[in-house]
Amino acid sequence: MRLIIMALMGASFALFGSLASARAATPINPQADMKAFQGYFLKRFPKVPLAAYVNGPYNFSKSEADQWKQIMEFPPYQFALDTGKSVFNTKFPNGKDYASCFPNGGVGIAQNYPMFDPKTGRVVTLGIAINRCRVANGLKKLKLTTGPMADILAYMTSTSDGKPINVVVPNNPKALAAYRAGKEYFYSRRGQLNFSCASCHVQEAGMHLRGNVLAPALGMTAAFPLYRSKWGNMGTLVRRFIGCNKKVHSVPAKPDSAAYRDLAYFLTYMNNGLPVSGPGARP
Amino acid sequence: MNLRASMLGLSLLAGLGVAGVGQAATPAQIAAGQKIAETTTLGNCDACHMFTGATEAGNVGPALQNVKSMVPNRKEFYAIIYDEEARNPQTVMPAFGKNHILSPEQINDVIDFMYTK
Amino acid sequence: MRKTAMMAVAAIMFAPLMAQAGGPSKANSAKAIASAAARIKIAAGMNDQWLATLAAFKAANAAQAKGDFALAQSKAMTAATLANLSIQQASAQKKLWVNEVIK
Numbered sequence: 332m333r334l335i336i337m338a339l340m341g342a343s344f345a346l347f348g349s350l351a352s353a354r355a356a357t358p359i360n361p362q363a364d365m366k367a368f369q370g371y372f373l374k375r376f377p378k379v380p381l382a383a384y385v386n387g388p389y390n391f392s393k394s395e396a397d398q399w400k401q402i403m404e405f406p407p408y409q410f411a412l413d414t415g416k417s418v419f420n421t422k423f424p425n426g427k428d429y430a431s432c433f434p435n436g437g438v439g440i441a442q443n444y445p446m447f448d449p450k451t452g453r454v455v456t457l458g459i460a461i462n463r464c465r466v467a468n469g470l471k472k473l474k475l476t477t478g479p480m481a482d483i484l485a486y487m488t489s490t491s492d493g494k495p496i497n498v499v500v501p502n503n504p505k506a507l508a509a510y511r512a513g514k515e516y517f518y519s520r521r522g523q524l525n526f527s528c529a530s531c532h533v534q535e536a537g538m539h540l541r542g543n544v545l546a547p548a549l550g551m552t553a554a555f556p557l558y559r560s561k562w563g564n565m566g567t568l569v570r571r572f573i574g575c576n577k578k579v580h581s582v583p584a585k586p587d588s589a590a591y592r593d594l595a596y597f598l599t600y601m602n603n604g605l606p607v608s609g610p611g612a613r614p
Numbered sequence: 615m616n617l618r619a620s621m622l623g624l625s626l627l628a629g630l631g632v633a634g635v636g637q638a639a640t641p642a643q644i645a646a647g648q649k650i651a652e653t654t655t656l657g658n659c660d661a662c663h664m665f666t667g668a669t670e671a672g673n674v675g676p677a678l679q680n681v682k683s684m685v686p687n688r689k690e691f692y693a694i695i696y697d698e699e700a701r702n703p704q705t706v707m708p709a710f711g712k713n714h715i716l717s718p719e720q721i722n723d724v725i726d727f728m729y730t731k
Numbered sequence: 732m733r734k735t736a737m738m739a740v741a742a743i744m745f746a747p748l749m750a751q752a753g754g755p756s757k758a759n760s761a762k763a764i765a766s767a768a769a770r771i772k773i774a775a776g777m778n779d780q781w782l783a784t785l786a787a788f789k790a791a792n793a794a795q796a797k798g799d800f801a802l803a804q805s806k807a808m809t810a811a812t813l814a815n816l817s818i819q820q821a822s823a824q825k826k827l828w829v830n831e832v833i834k
Contacts, residue, residue, distance in 0.1 A: 582780035
């Protein structure tokens with residue numbers, strides 16, 4: 332046993348040594364990645380048109396799709412949407428409002444997020460932009476996973492309903508590095524169960540994990556924030572990331588971490604051209 | 615280096631794990647195996663594999679029927695559960711033994727249970 | 732029968748490790764906890780910490796606080812083993828992830 336541990340430690344040191352060379356520059360071409368990503372799913376599931384991927388699991392299970400149609404007669408996110416709209420339109424104590432922080436008063440802009448911020452060199456999700464707005468106006472940050480943040484996101488996203496997702500990766504080394512880091516995160520196995528995001532949402536997409544369909548990674552970000560029956564309330568994309576990490580027995584990253592910002596950046600970029608369809612509802 | 619190290623680990627541990635070859639499984643071992651196979655925090659086998667008696671089983675992995683003819687060699691079956699990635703880099707099956715999710719005894723109990731399917 | 736045989740084998744295999752780490756004492760278990768903490772820090776830096784690692788580490792600290800140094804030492808060793816596995820996984824993935832990319 333001691334021998335094995337020593338051998339394993341030796342192996343890991345050897346790998347550390349080769350880290351630098353493994354990181355050697357591979358060309359970063361987001362546009363080509365996106366074309367290949369969308370093409371992969373279109374070829375694999377020829378019956379599902381590109382825009383329908385925003386409906387996630389419902390393309391792959393008639394029973395789930397039938398239940399969804401029933402549920403959508405009284406959308407479970409309606410309350411969050413209404414609350415979010417009134418919060419969004421309520422003035423801050425200093426007399427300003429959310430609209431003052433965003434282009435076009437915050438209406439019809441959700442399709443452009445996550446966005447690279449050249450000033451900080453970091454990716455900014457719409458949730459993080461909302462928190463920046465609050466801090467700039469003397470208010471505390473909101474939790475990025477659920478609650479009031481999900482409500483405001485539900486409203487802002489609804490004003491972009493049907494607009495094509497349009498995430499931009501500018502030709503800036505930090506933006507390209509963030510995109511690449513998100514891509515690496517998506518494809519890297521982690522956790523005691525040794526899954527990557529891609530293991531379930533690319534390789535096994537459309538299959539059943541217990542009773543649930545594994546949604547394809549294509550279209551996945553389009554319906555957030557969403558009401559999930561399993562949660563019994565609203566949640567953001569970050570909340571889903573945390574859930575997936577825990578499911579593979581991995582300690583989740585912080586909601587505003589670079590890891591999750593970059594992952595959202597990559598994953599949403601892969602959905603460019605698909606229509607925004609949030610807020611959504613899922614089993 | 616890495617491959618050889620893990621192969622060494624695998625063969626040593628596989629040797630330890632199949633200590634029970636040749637002995638008939640007891641009903642208690644089979645029952646323990648079933649519990650492990652159907653418990654989410656342990657084997658959670660039915661999340662991905664269909665087998666008779668499983669409720670709401672998934673279909674990510676192959677259905678487990680006539681398991682004795684699927685994997686007649688117990689040592690090989692142990693290796694699949696221990697670390698299938700070592701045999702097939704593309705697999706999404708977790709390395710239950712290598713990653714200390716199940717103990718060697720628990721893996722053997724699961725094998726005893728699956729051999730009744 | 733199978734169980735006893737395996738425990739005997741395991742005891743023989745673990746014996747040198749325990750002897751090397753020293754028998755249960757407050758100092759030895761503290762040393763094991765410190766070395767687990769160092770591995771955990773590396774795993775965290777690689778964005779790949781396992782839930783079970785932190786659970787074992789927490790149990791080690793709880794046992795240490797209660798004066799159960801044998802348990803503290805064994806839990807700390809479990810935490811270090813799991814942290815090493817996740818470090819190994821993260822290191823391997825630095826090379827392997829590109830094989831999974833849709834091209």
